[in-house]
Amino acid sequence: MSVLATNYLTPTGREEAWRFTPLKRLRGLHDGSAVVAERNSLVTKAGLPKGASFTRETLAPLAASDDVIIERIRGEVSDVAHLSIDANAEIKDPIFLTRSAGALDSAEFSRVRISLGTHAVATVIVENIGDTLLAEDLEIALAAGSTLTFVSLQEFDSKSVYTARHHAVVDKDATFKSITVTVGGDVVRILPTVEFTAPGASAELLGVYFATTGQFFEHRMHVDHAVPNAKSRVNFKGALAGRDAHTVWIGDVLIRAVAEGTDTYELNRNLLLTDGARADSVPNLEIETGEIVGAGHASTTGRFDDEQLFYLMSRGITLENARRLVVRGFFNEIITEIGNEEVQERLMVRIDGELERAGA
Amino acid sequence: MSVLEIRGLQVSVNTENGSVEILKGVDLTIKSGETHAIMGPNGSGKSTLAYSIAGHPKYTITGGSVTLDGADVLDMTVDERAKAGLFLAMQYPVEVPGVSVSNFLRTAATALRGEAPKLRTWVAEVKGAMEALNMDPAFATRNVNEGFSGGEKKRHEIMQLELLKPKMAILDETDSGLDVDALRIVSEGVNRAKANNDLGVLLITHYTRILKYIKPDFVHVFANGKIVEEGGPDLADKLEANGYADYVSK
Ligand SMILES: Nc1ncnc2c1ncn2[C@@H]1O[C@H](COP(=O)(O)OP(=O)(O)OP(=O)(O)O)[C@@H](O)[C@H]1O
Ligand SMILES: [Mg+2]
Numbered sequence: 001m002s003v004l005a006t007n008y009l010t011p012t013g014r015e016e017a018w019r020f021t022p023l024k025r026l027r028g029l030h031d032g033s034a035v036v037a038e039r040n041s042l043v044t045k046a047g048l049p050k051g052a053s054f055t056r057e058t059l060a061p062l063a064a065s066d067d068v069i070i071e072r073i074r075g076e077v078s079d080v081a082h083l084s085i086d087a088n089a090e091i092k093d094p095i096f097l098t099r100s101a102g103a104l105d106s107a108e109f110s111r112v113r114i115s116l117g118t119h120a121v122a123t124v125i126v127e128n129i130g131d132t133l134l135a136e137d138l139e140i141a142l143a144a145g146s147t148l149t150f151v152s153l154q155e156f157d158s159k160s161v162y163t164a165r166h167h168a169v170v171d172k173d174a175t176f177k178s179i180t181v182t183v184g185g186d187v188v189r190i191l192p193t194v195e196f197t198a199p200g201a202s203a204e205l206l207g208v209y210f211a212t213t214g215q216f217f218e219h220r221m222h223v224d225h226a227v228p229n230a231k232s233r234v235n236f237k238g239a240l241a242g243r244d245a246h247t248v249w250i251g252d253v254l255i256r257a258v259a260e261g262t263d264t265y266e267l268n269r270n271l272l273l274t275d276g277a278r279a280d281s282v283p284n285l286e287i288e289t290g291e292i293v294g295a296g297h298a299s300t301t302g303r304f305d306d307e308q309l310f311y312l313m314s315r316g317i318t319l320e321n322a323r324r325l326v327v328r329g330f331f332n333e334i335i336t337e338i339g340n341e342e343v344q345e346r347l348m349v350r351i352d353g354e355l356e357r358a359g360a
Numbered sequence: 361m362s363v364l365e366i367r368g369l370q371v372s373v374n375t376e377n378g379s380v381e382i383l384k385g386v387d388l389t390i391k392s393g394e395t396h397a398i399m400g401p402n403g404s405g406k407s408t409l410a411y412s413i414a415g416h417p418k419y420t421i422t423g424g425s426v427t428l429d430g431a432d433v434l435d436m437t438v439d440e441r442a443k444a445g446l447f448l449a450m451q452y453p454v455e456v457p458g459v460s461v462s463n464f465l466r467t468a469a470t471a472l473r474g475e476a477p478k479l480r481t482w483v484a485e486v487k488g489a490m491e492a493l494n495m496d497p498a499f500a501t502r503n504v505n506e507g508f509s510g511g512e513k514k515r516h517e518i519m520q521l522e523l524l525k526p527k528m529a530i531l532d533e534t535d536s537g538l539d540v541d542a543l544r545i546v547s548e549g550v551n552r553a554k555a556n557n558d559l560g561v562l563l564i565t566h567y568t569r570i571l572k573y574i575k576p577d578f579v580h581v582f583a584n585g586k587i588v589e590e591g592g593p594d595l596a597d598k599l600e601a602n603g604y605a606d607y608v609s610k
Contacts, residue, residue: 306417311454311504313438314414314447315468315524322439325467329458329503 008032008072017067020248020280022216025187027161029107029135030069037106041132042081045096051089052122054097055082059113062139062169067191069163073109073137080111083124087117087143094123094151094340102132104159112138116146116174123149125343131157136164142174144198150178151338154217155350156185165191170230172198179338180207180236182217183350193222196230199261204233208334210351211277212358213242220250221266225259231293234266237334239327239351240277241358249299251283255292263293270301271330273323274358324352362429362445362527364390364413364560370423371405371412382408384585385424388562390528393554395561397571397596400582401604406564407451409582410532414448415441428528443472445527449517449534451564456504461516462486464504465523472524489523492552494545510537518549528560529553535570547573568596583607 010031011018018030028034044054059080065071085091102108114124120143128134142148154162162185170176182188194203209217223232238247251266270279283297304326312322328348335344371383382405390396400406412419413426415438426433428444436444456464465486470476477485490497493515505513514534521529531550535543547570553559563574571579571593579595580587581604588607589595 307454308456310414310416310438311450311456312464312468314442314450315464315520316439316442316471317467318439318471319437321467321471325459325464326456329456332458 008068008075011068017220020218021189022187025161025216026163027104027107027133029133029161029163032072034107034133035105036076036109037103039101039103039108040079040081041099041101041108041134042097042110042112042126043100045098045127048095049091049093051086051091051120052095053084055084056080057082059111061137062113062141063167063195065137065165065167067165069135070137070165073111073135076109077111080113082113082115085116085120085122088119089117090121091123094125096125096127098127099129099132102130102134102160104131104133107133107135110134110136112136113141114138114148114150115141116143116148118143119145121147123151123339125151125338125340126153128152128154128156128162131159132162133160134162134164136162138164138166140166140168140176142168142170142176144172145174146171147175148177149339150176151343152178152180152190153343153347154182154185154188154190156188158184158186160185161187163187163189165193167191167193168195168203170194170196170201170203173200175202177204177337178206179334180205180219181335181347182207182209182219183347183354185215185217187216189218189220191220191222193224194232195224196227199227199229201227202231205235206334206337207236208331209236209238209247210331210354211238211240211245211247212354214244216246218248220248220252222252223254223264225253225255225262225264228259229261230259231263233264235334236268237270237331238268238279239271239273239330240279241273241355243276245277245358247278248280249282251297253285253295253297255285255287255289255295257288260289260291261293262289262295264295266297268299271327272301272303273327273355324355327351327355362392362560364446364528365427366413366424367426368424369409369412369426370421371408372420372422373408373418374420379420381422382585383412386586388580388587390560390562392527392558392560394578395554395563395574395576397576397579398562398564398582399566399579399596399599401608404582405585406582407532410448410530410562410564413530414438414446439471442526447521447524447526447529449514449521449529449531451532451536453505453513453517455506457506459504460501461504462500465520468520468524485523489519492522493519493549495519511539511542514538515542515546518546521553522549525553525557526559527557528562530562530564532564533566534563535565535567543570544573550574568600571596581607
């Protein structure tokens with residue numbers, strides 16, 4: 001164990017990137033006061049299929065980061081948990097990674113790499129569970145022509161603090177799809193970020209979050225169109241219920257001058273199920289060239305639709321069950337994209353439970 | 361034998377300019393097996409009557425009573441009214457994103473029957489109900505009313521009527537937007553429900569066309585928030601010929 005040196009800038013909360021985050025609840029992940037333990041908690045859940053390997057090795061970061069916590073992780077950890085998919089491997093079943101250990105009195109600084117060789121196809125599902133204090137630098141490398149579906153499930157227990165960057169570097173004609181689900185934890189702050197390194201690449205960032213009483217969930221996208229003819233889609237849906245449930249969605253999309261032929265659209269929809277909850281939603285599109293296919297964004301925040309509830313109830317369904325159906329329906333569009341019935345049903349049951357707990 | 365009794369029903373809606381009275385004392389009694397047609401000009405309050413009986417939160421009851429077999433309907437929540445045996449086929453059925461028709465129907469049937477239908481017989485039951493209304497089985501996996509055409513929404517309403525087997529059904533312009541074949545198919549569905557469940561029907565319509573298929577026992581003229589005339593089936597023909605001028609000018 002070691003206490004971190006404090007030669008990093010510590011966020012004060014006034015910085016744009018930190019203005020929403022409750023720093024006091026980060027348990028010292030951001031200011032170096034957290035005691036760091038070596039937990040290496042990320043493990044494979046079952047045997048690996050042919051064409052995949054999971055090792056610990058020393059790797060240099062894939063991409064620079066301006067996030068303080070990521071810098072702290074990189075200063076501390078050189079050992080990277082590396083899931084590698086061979087070139088041309090087509091793996092049908094999802095590869096599950098899960099957490100083998102967790103603690104709240106010490107922090108884990110984790111570095112993870114998921115890399116796909118050229119034309120590889122895979123689905124990776126990361127299950128973040130238990131009560132833990134975890135800061136993670138997760139980088140994803142998609143080689144030319146590869147296809148990855150990356151599912152990260154924040155199914156933490158109620159005291160967890162998780163801050164992470166999930167950064168994908170997408171090469172020529174590669175297809176990246178991520179589904180970020182956050183339904184548990186005290187504070188969860190994820191930076192799903194993407195950079196395109198060659199034309200023809202595409203990224204689809206999907207997500208759902210459901211914050212109940214007192215929970216803080218932040219998802220801060222950044223999509224960097226630095227090459228021509230890349231495509232990106234962002235669609236995050238959130239629900240909130242209970243006092244001081246707070247979510248933040250930031251959608252930064254940058255279309256640089258060279259990125260002609262860019263096609264991008266980002267969408268965030270929030271459902272406020274009770275009073276006393278707060279959803280911040282900030283789409284932010286910066287366009288430096290006019291030669292694009294399309295660029296747009298939309299953000300909505302609404303409440304239960306009385307007409308929908310009335311329609312369901314007029315068929316004998318109780319108010320409680322009608323609300324459950326509407327919330328499930330709201331999330332369904334994204335949850336079904338996971339493509340794994342067992343995981344989908346587990347998440348829906350968790351969402352039902354959260355809804356009940358919040359008394360919404 | 362069931363009786364739906366509406367007495368002196370007065371209903372208001374809240375608007376930006378305060379509360380506006382829409383129903384001004386409606387009296388109507390419907391018994392099992394009877395079919396009552398209501399015809400009346402646009403905006404006269406027909407849908408308001410239908411929604412008020414079903415319990416839509418938008419409407420405030422300011423006077424009168426509605427009972428089903430003596431039980432106070434106005435005191436019931438919306439789902440309790442359905443459980444008591446009331447059904448409303450809506451003029452504009454609502455889209456419910458992300459909720460499949462099959463999930464919706466099963467949840468409704470479970471609520472109304474007090475237990476989940478046995479999976480085996482249920483699948484056949486739904487399939488049968490859909491076939492009877494000439495609906496593609498693919499509708500079961502689609503989201504409730506989402507992207508349905510106007511006519512498909514109406515078929516979906518009557519399919520629910522057959523599946524959920526209420527005692528009293530209010531059909532609010534179920535015939536609007538139906539092509540000639542669909543009108544016949546939907547009417548046959550209503551007639552089956554009448555025959556099988558001794559259903560009482562309150563049928564709101566603008567056209568005598570549907571009354572050729574679903575024979576009314578009584579026809580009521582609705583104008584300015586109340587019933588202004590009652591008669592037999594021939595009253596509908598008179599209305600079609602003469603319009604509502606006699607009633608709205610009063
Ligand atoms: N929120 C509202 N504010 C003002 N007026 C309203 C409001 N809601 C309903 N109304 C009025 O109530 C009246 C009755 O409406 P309703 O829908 O019951 O008519 P209807 O007889 O069903 O008409 P249609 O034949 O066109 O379906 C209409 O004049 C309508 O404009
Ligand atoms: Mg109407």
